[in-house]
Amino acid sequence: MTDAALDTNGPTELPGGRSLWSDAWARMRANRAAMASLIFLVLMTVACIVGPWLVPHNYTTIYADYVRTPPSLTAYPKADMVESALNDVLRRMRVEPGGWTQEGDRVFVEVTSGRAIDERNLRYLERSDTFHDARVESRADDGLAMVMSAAIKQQYFLLGTDNVGRDLLSRTLMAGRISLSIGLLAGMTAVVIGVLYGATAGFLGGRTDEIMMRIVDVLYSLPFIFFVIMLVVFFGRNFVLMFLAVGAVLWLDMARIVRGQALSIRRQEYIQAAEALGVTQTGILLRHVVPNLLGPVVIYMTLLVPHVIILESFLSFLGLGVQEPMTSWGVLISAGAKNIGSANWLLVFPALFLVSTLFALNFVGDGLRDALDPKDR
Incomplete structure (x- = not known):
């Protein structure tokens, strides 16, 4: 009777397992603050990409009759x-x-x-x-x-105009396009180089680790501004190439952080088990070491993007970054700070865009850290 009942029910299906990424996505969706911030970042990115084409004014058009015009929802x-x-x-x-x-x-x-x-x-x-x-x-x-x-002629300036009569809304959206692209471009470059370099040094250890980290120390000794000036000489005013090179310098901190994490991970039991099973060192590095480093890496990435944005505004102030008629949030904030007493909207709106984006990046970073931490699975 029991055997017959088992035969009629058929074989029992085992529940399918979940990968690291599917489990991380499920944990990420459960974090409301992180998901709301992720949606905000997506909307901000879309607005900065599409917005300059949809607003009625070009970011370079000068309206001599509307210099430092306050923001208004009604027409001028x-x-x-x-x-x-x-x-x-x-x-x-x-x-x-x-x-x-x-x-x-x-x-x-x-x-x-x-x-x-x-x-x-x-x-x-x-x-x-x-x-x-x-x-x-x-x-x-x-x-x-x-x-x-x-x-x-009816004109709408929802965020007002700047000191020369250019629409602040179109310039803020264009500035967001530049700032976000610079931050992500340099940040991703620094993360990729830093993770691979630091994980390799920490996992291999020994003399290889000593040589690789001494190279990092030598690069730390180079004056950063002098290095940036050299990049401008070689790459010209092409800010994309320049900030790719800047990202290739900012990986030094990332390499040290990842190297310290890799030194502790290499002593874990699952690494020894993988070595006993005959997994190559490259396979262990890519399949075990790097995935377990994603938590600290993501947190540092969320701090690196605003750091690059602030660095860009500093270089633009020195005349080495974004040049007119292009602009960025850092450039707009720098100009708005000089007019805070008489035209405070020139500072408020670009700062609001920048601060809200930085807050969203921090919330997303916290959510990804919790989702990718293997200790909390």
């Missing part, structure tokens, strides 16, 4: 700005205003002059950032008086 120009912009245009036309009225989105202005008014002066209205679609409504027979009209 405001009611008190129309008259001042109109007077500036008439001053350049060298005519005397006789009065103006506004009907809907158009303004009508009477002008007079001591000599015949050239209708080509309408180009001053067309070139204005406030008006467009200028035309002559009426003209005196002697040409000394004229009634002109122009439509008011």
